[in-house]
Amino acid sequence: MNGHGTARNEVSECVEKRVRKTREVLEARAEMYASTGNRLHNFDFAARILNCTPEQALQGMLMKHIVSVLDLIEWSETMPLRITEALIDEKIGDTINYLILLESLFLRRIREVETGKDERP
Numbered sequence: 001m002n003g004h005g006t007a008r009n010e011v012s013e014c015v016e017k018r019v020r021k022t023r024e025v026l027e028a029r030a031e032m033y034a035s036t037g038n039r040l041h042n043f044d045f046a047a048r049i050l051n052c053t054p055e056q057a058l059q060g061m062l063m064k065h066i067v068s069v070l071d072l073i074e075w076s077e078t079m080p081l082r083i084t085e086a087l088i089d090e091k092i093g094d095t096i097n098y099l100i101l102l103e104s105l106f107l108r109r110i111r112e113v114e115t116g117k118d119e120r121p
Contacts, residue, residue: 021089022096029097040105044120054120055105058098065095 030039038044046057068091075082108119 018093018096021093022100025093026097026100040101040108040120043101043105055102055109058102058105062095062098062102065091065098069095 040054043054043058043061046061047054050057050060072083072088072091112119
């Protein structure tokens, strides 16, 4: 075998694990953070405090996670022993989760524009 099948299997396994973990984390955090029933509550509330849009509020929070991923990239060259599977899982997972939440905010914005109704509480 030329190794391509092995790499393909590793990527497929990674995708399956990530999808499962993403679902588990987002559902668990929904219960923890969305006491109002609004899974986007934190971004709506932060937007009111910061006088910006929920998308902009999420952007600020997302940057922390992006910087963490960029740190991993740098450490892979400068401090590879610092990188663990648990750290990769956490940093990549958090970033993916925030991008999914951003997608939800965008979709809500589209519905608001189409209906002319503000869906934020």
